[in-house]
Amino acid sequence: MSKVVLITGGSSGIGKSVGEYLSQKGFAVYGTSRNPERYPESKFTLVKLDVSDAVSIAAAINTVMREAGRLDVLINNAGAGITGPIEEIPDAEIQRNFDTNLFGPIRVIKAVLPLMRIQNSGLIINITSIAGYMGLPYRGVYSASKGALELITEAFRMEIKDFNIHMTNVAPGDFATNIAAGRYHAPILEHSPYKKPYGDTLKLMDTHVSSGKDPQLMADAIYKVITTEHPKIHYKVGEFMQKFSIVLKRILPDKVYEKMLMNHYKL
Known part of the structure; x- marks a missing residue:
């Protein structure tokens, strides 16, 4: 039987690429969007879901269970970018970003765990970011929200180990998607x-995204994770230097690493 x-966040970018690829591989794929009616050409089923709304989450999962009868894999891909000097970002925008990038995935995980526990099987994949491994200038809120999801996953794994749920x-690096928009x-x-420093950094960040990797690389990586019997805790997908920057953070003195980042961003 095909895995469900x-x-x-399956209407565009990485979520769309992953959904189309898994559909081609024979999986029964359901994507989500806050406005699925805007994507009539989607190559897989889209259901309405807003990660900030528990009622919306429950309704979407009920739709999947009613139509497919089970849920084998959850991919928490919905997320939002945010940039700016932390001092100048309105508190409401910081809270909104954490609600989407951290509390949203937690809500969806809480909704699917009882179902997966009954099945005695399941896989949950949280899409984080290489930016979540370091505090990046003018992306500090985004780095923090994605870094928090990385740590939540580490804790969750140990709590659910007795239920045969993985x-x-x-964590992707820069990919050519519409996240900047x-x-x-x-x-x-x-x-x-x-x-000046924020304006210059913003231009640099947008250049990185527009020249980023093909989202198909993420689709390949997700497929490999799903078909692996015992997934690792962390995966990184992207340019070699982006992944290597995580290694450097572990081995370099803090101030040396900070200087390296500041040189990269010309600060």
Whole structure:
């Protein structure tokens, strides 16, 4: 029987690429969107889901269970970008980002765990970010929300080990998606002390995304995780230097690593 996969944020970018690839591989794929009616050409089923709304989450999972009868794999992919000097980002935007990137996945995990426990099987894949391994200038809120999801996954794994449910993180680097268009950008204020460094860093970040890797690489990585009997705790997917930067953070003195990041961002 085909495994049933639910992908949050499946209408575009990485989620769309993963959904299409898994469909080709014979999986029964359900993606989610806050507005699925906007994507009539989707190559797999899209259901309405807002990760900030527990009622919406329950309704989406009920739809999957009613139609497919089980749920084998959850891919927590829905997320939002955010940039800006932390001092100047409104508190409401910081809270909104954490609600999408951290509390949203936790809500969905809580909703599917009882079902997977009854099945005595399941796999949960949390899409985090290489940015979650380090505090990046003008991306600090994003780094923190994704880093928190990495740690939540580590804790969850130990708590659910007796239920034959696996959980893992897959952290992408920069990929050529529309995330830059959808992220919250704190405005570059004319009289801000951060005007020039933030403006220059923003241009650099957008260049990295537009020249990023093909999302198909993430689809390949996710497929390998699903077909692995015992997934690892962490996976990283992206440019060699982006992945190597995590290794450098482990071995370099803190201030040396900080200087390396500042040189990269020309700060």
